[in-house]
Amino acid sequence: MAEIQALQQLEQKLNQVILGKPQAVRLALCCLLSEGHLLIEDLPGLGKTTLAHALALSLGVHYKRVQFTNDMLPADLLGQSVFLRDTQEFQFRSGPIFSQILLADEINRASPRTQSALLEAMEEKQVSVDGLSYALPKPFFVIATQNPLFHAGTNALPESQLDRFLMRLALGFPDLQTEKLILQQDHGQSRLEGLLPCINEQQLLLLQQQVVQIKVSDALLDYLLALVTQSRQQQDCLPLSPRAAKALLRATKAFALLSGRHYATAEDVQQVFPAVAEHRLNPGSSRDNKSLSLQLLRKVPCPL
Amino acid sequence: MLNPAFIPTALLVQLMLLALLQEGLSWWSSLVLMGILLFKYISFKVQQKVRIMTINALAVMLCLLLLSQLWQQDMQDSMLQLLFFSAALRLFSIHSELQHAKKLVWVQYFLITTGFMLNQSLWFASVVFLLFFCNLYLHYLLFAPVQQNKFRWTDIRLLLWVMPFCVALFVLFPRLPPLWQTERQHQAQTGLADELSLGGLERLVQNDSLAFRVEFKDEKPAQHELYWRAKVFEAFNGQDWLPDLQRTPQQPVATPGRYQYQLVVEPHFQRSLFSLGQVNQLQGQVQTVAAGLIESRQQISRRFSYSLTSNGAAVAQQNTEEAKRNLLLRHSNPQASELALQLKQQHRTASAYARALYQYFEREQFSYSLRPPVLNQQSEVDQFLFQHKVGFCGHYASAAAYLFRAAGIPARVVAGYQGGVWQTQGDYLQVLQKDAHAWVEYLDDGYWRRFDATVIVAPLRLTQGLSDALSLSERQFLDQFFQRGFLGNWLQQLEWLDYYWSVWVLSFDQTEQRFIWLYFKTMPWLWISTGITTSLLLVLMIYLWLQRSSQSQNVLLRQRMLKVLRPYGEKADYQSMESYLHQLIQLYPLQATKLNELLSAYQRFEFAEQQEQLQQCRKLLHQLAKHHSAAG
Numbered sequence A: 001m002a003e004i005q006a007l008q009q010l011e012q013k014l015n016q017v018i019l020g021k022p023q024a025v026r027l028a029l030c031c032l033l034s035e036g037h038l039l040i041e042d043l044p045g046l047g048k049t050t051l052a053h054a055l056a057l058s059l060g061v062h063y064k065r066v067q068f069t070n071d072m073l074p075a076d077l078l079g080q081s082v083f084l085r086d087t088q089e090f091q092f093r094s095g096p097i098f099s100q101i102l103l104a105d106e107i108n109r110a111s112p113r114t115q116s117a118l119l120e121a122m123e124e125k126q127v128s129v130d131g132l133s134y135a136l137p138k139p140f141f142v143i144a145t146q147n148p149l150f151h152a153g154t155n156a157l158p159e160s161q162l163d164r165f166l167m168r169l170a171l172g173f174p175d176l177q178t179e180k181l182i183l184q185q186d187h188g189q190s191r192l193e194g195l196l197p198c199i200n201e202q203q204l205l206l207l208q209q210q211v212v213q214i215k216v217s218d219a220l221l222d223y224l225l226a227l228v229t230q231s232r233q234q235q236d237c238l239p240l241s242p243r244a245a246k247a248l249l250r251a252t253k254a255f256a257l258l259s260g261r262h263y264a265t266a267e268d269v270q271q272v273f274p275a276v277a278e279h280r281l282n283p284g285s286s287r288d289n290k291s292l293s294l295q296l297l298r299k300v301p302c303p304l
Numbered sequence B: 001m002l003n004p005a006f007i008p009t010a011l012l013v014q015l016m017l018l019a020l021l022q023e024g025l026s027w028w029s030s031l032v033l034m035g036i037l038l039f040k041y042i043s044f045k046v047q048q049k050v051r052i053m054t055i056n057a058l059a060v061m062l063c064l065l066l067l068s069q070l071w072q073q074d075m076q077d078s079m080l081q082l083l084f085f086s087a088a089l090r091l092f093s094i095h096s097e098l099q100h101a102k103k104l105v106w107v108q109y110f111l112i113t114t115g116f117m118l119n120q121s122l123w124f125a126s127v128v129f130l131l132f133f134c135n136l137y138l139h140y141l142l143f144a145p146v147q148q149n150k151f152r153w154t155d156i157r158l159l160l161w162v163m164p165f166c167v168a169l170f171v172l173f174p175r176l177p178p179l180w181q182t183e184r185q186h187q188a189q190t191g192l193a194d195e196l197s198l199g200g201l202e203r204l205v206q207n208d209s210l211a212f213r214v215e216f217k218d219e220k221p222a223q224h225e226l227y228w229r230a231k232v233f234e235a236f237n238g239q240d241w242l243p244d245l246q247r248t249p250q251q252p253v254a255t256p257g258r259y260q261y262q263l264v265v266e267p268h269f270q271r272s273l274f275s276l277g278q279v280n281q282l283q284g285q286v287q288t289v290a291a292g293l294i295e296s297r298q299q300i301s302r303r304f305s306y307s308l309t310s311n312g313a314a315v316a317q318q319n320t321e322e323a324k325r326n327l328l329l330r331h332s333n334p335q336a337s338e339l340a341l342q343l344k345q346q347h348r349t350a351s352a353y354a355r356a357l358y359q360y361f362e363r364e365q366f367s368y369s370l371r372p373p374v375l376n377q378q379s380e381v382d383q384f385l386f387q388h389k390v391g392f393c394g395h396y397a398s399a400a401a402y403l404f405r406a407a408g409i410p411a412r413v414v415a416g417y418q419g420g421v422w423q424t425q426g427d428y429l430q431v432l433q434k435d436a437h438a439w440v441e442y443l444d445d446g447y448w449r450r451f452d453a454t455v456i457v458a459p460l461r462l463t464q465g466l467s468d469a470l471s472l473s474e475r476q477f478l479d480q481f482f483q484r485g486f487l488g489n490w491l492q493q494l495e496w497l498d499y500y501w502s503v504w505v506l507s508f509d510q511t512e513q514r515f516i517w518l519y520f521k522t523m524p525w526l527w528i529s530t531g532i533t534t535s536l537l538l539v540l541m542i543y544l545w546l547q548r549s550s551q552s553q554n555v556l557l558r559q560r561m562l563k564v565l566r567p568y569g570e571k572a573d574y575q576s577m578e579s580y581l582h583q584l585i586q587l588y589p590l591q592a593t594k595l596n597e598l599l600s601a602y603q604r605f606e607f608a609e610q611q612e613q614l615q616q617c618r619k620l621l622h623q624l625a626k627h628h629s630a631a632g
Helices: A003-017 A021-031 A048-057 A074-078 A112-122 A178-183 A201-212 A218-233 A242-258 A265-283 A291-299 B008-019 B028-047 B050-070 B074-092 B098-118 B122-143 B153-172 B320-325 B333-344 B352-362 B380-388 B393-406 B459-463 B472-486 B486-506 B510-522 B524-551 B553-565 B576-589 B588-608 B611-630
Strands: A037-041 A064-068 A079-084 A091-095 A101-105 A126-129 A132-135 A141-146 A165-169 B210-216 B227-233 B257-265 B279-283 B287-288 B295-298 B304-310 B410-420 B421-423 B427-430 B437-446 B447-451
Touching: A003 A021, A003 A048, A003 A201, A003 A242, A021 A037, A021 A048, A021 A165, A021 A201, A021 A242, A021 A265, A037 A048, A048 A064, A048 A101, A048 A141, A064 B295, A074 A079, A074 A112, A079 A141, A079 B333, A091 A132, A101 A265, A101 B074, A112 A126, A132 B227, A165 A242, A165 A265, A165 B153, A178 B210, A201 A242, A201 B210, A218 A265, A218 A291, A242 A265, A265 B257, B008 B028, B008 B074, B008 B098, B028 B050, B050 B074, B098 B122, B122 B486, B153 B410, B153 B510, B227 B437, B257 B486, B279 B287, B279 B295, B295 B304, B304 B486, B333 B352, B333 B380, B333 B393, B352 B437, B352 B447, B380 B393, B393 B437, B421 B486, B427 B486, B459 B510, B510 B524, B553 B576, B553 B588, B576 B588, B588 B611
Parallel strands: A037 A141, A037 A165, A064 A101, A101 A141
Antiparallel strands: A079 A091, A126 A132, B210 B257, B210 B427, B227 B410, B257 B304, B279 B304, B287 B295, B410 B437, B421 B427, B437 B447
């Protein structure tokens, strides 16, 4: 029970940092609880990096941040073998990816080659360099941010790689009151300062185990499948894969846990659906990055 | 919105009704109805709406026409036609009005059942059932979705479920006697005539149709004992024998009789019924009248069943009046009177006289024929006895009764049926119109003894029925074809079915019901086993019901929620119950507590599968429903 309380406290603290975006905060937490990687996509200056930082900081795990650029090489990320004169042998110098949370800022600025190196690590949870595999620490999250694709100097992530991210979130503009509050509270220091971790590694692993045990009724599974099936019958979007269905189920369960329940509801599915499905239905991002998934939700009757 | 299949189906039903009720409709009304249906069909095809004024004018015209015909027809047929006209005109006026269509369906149910007033045979009943199901389908169309024109399996299953209840209702629902009754004037009278002239039974004898059927309970009488008494003619006017008009009812002698039997009589539009000899006990809507006869309380215009007990013995003399009455004679036939006196001098007692008469008929070589020579109006008996010596039962009975009376022995002519054919399948006796017969009863020692001269003249007539007594060659061919062939067997099976349809279904009335009840009471084991079976079935049904409802309890609850909450606000199809309830909470802050409780109970029931929350959900829904109806 202690971990649930800690979780709620964590959410509260995050909301104090990211003002006016409780839904995005909850979804981001939900993504982490269901052991998925998170992609935050929005215009510059809307708080993507702040959210990523806040998450990493408050989780109390080891994290590193990498700013992706177009001349970045995979070795810059993964690490490389260095020849040591003293011992006359190669030694592996691990790169920034060897952390529990990796903040990959502006991931779509990197070349496809670097991107795929990262994405391989995300899926396999290990890194291969010079024929040797190095396991990544546990838990391992990637929180990536990216600018919308129409911005100059970006390389779009291919569909297969987008699929590795459990969720794609957009923060959007804050409403007027929130923005005013942000301006009022701007005292020249970052909101992130003084943010202390309120959950430890142990508790996080425990919470992740609890997510798996959340009860999902048969009828709810049917509804979830109906959503997935509907995407496969539609012409204007890509079909959702079984991996997507699994991701949807996991996210639903995590969302239920975050709401303090031990069972998932139809509303949970509907809440996480746009975040989980949109980037799979519509890989090319747009400003309005929920439209296809919302259309799909409206097409499937929900009796529950 | 009316199902597009409704009007063609209704047209078909009415067309079938027209065929069914043909007997009760006059020729012109059949034509008019035909015309209306045809016209409706055409206007339906071309999608032309008929003006209501036209229909009203037509209705008024038809009413007037019916009124003008009222004195010619009997009441019942007129009412039937009126009802049919209104149904047809209603169909004529329906375009897409659901309300009118509903009324039409009910009137058609009523019309279909009126068919039973015209005919009650099994075949007719099966047509009625067919029509009933057609109308049921029509009824179904009223509620079926527009695209759904066929019965679905679930509908058929529902019908099957209902069947046992129908049977139970039929057996257990109190049978009421008819509330009112209309006599039908039937031109084509069948059965025995009200008077007997010398050639009077001829018309009947040619007739092959069924008169009545009998089932004996234990002992069956011999073929030559089967004299079914129906009418007694006591008055002789010189030519014809007429029934005596003084009816002094006679109570049956309440002693156990030898034969117990049940009769099912075909409608013959008279009141007279049939019995064997002296009647001891009777059951059903029958009463005794003079001369040991029985009759129904009403004219028999539909199949009628009753049970009797009799010992087949001679009927006892009622009083001295009766003897006197049966001595009256107008001596219109001098030769016969003379013969009677001669014989009487030689044979003093009545029985001896009767034997002498038998001998006389035998000695004088009388013969049997259904086509005897035509007799003059005067002294018919003389002509028959001394000139032609050819005739059938009517001649012999009439002549013998004359001879008895002329000799001073009270005698009367009895008309009825003799014999019958045993049906092997059902073990019942079938008596046809051609078995009609006439014989004589003379008074001897306080009893009316039977005298049947036909026995002497045509012995086969008695033991094997009429067909054998007649020209054999033609009859045999037909009999072989009908009785031994495949068709014959099949026909016999059908007749057998029809018989039990009459016995078990048509004649099922209060007495039968009481009988079933009494039968039940005397047999405790039957009681107990029926009780156990019924309760087992009930338990099974409840179990199945529970089983079914537990599977779909969630669905049922969701449906109930939607129904109860709809007045508060509509739920979008894609909306989850949670967001729907939140939306309602916003709209009805006063109900927020209840709605919140409902939401949490529902979520627990639906998603956490906590069955105990169902009660809570139902309770809250009940309160919400009540609240809304109170507020609304």
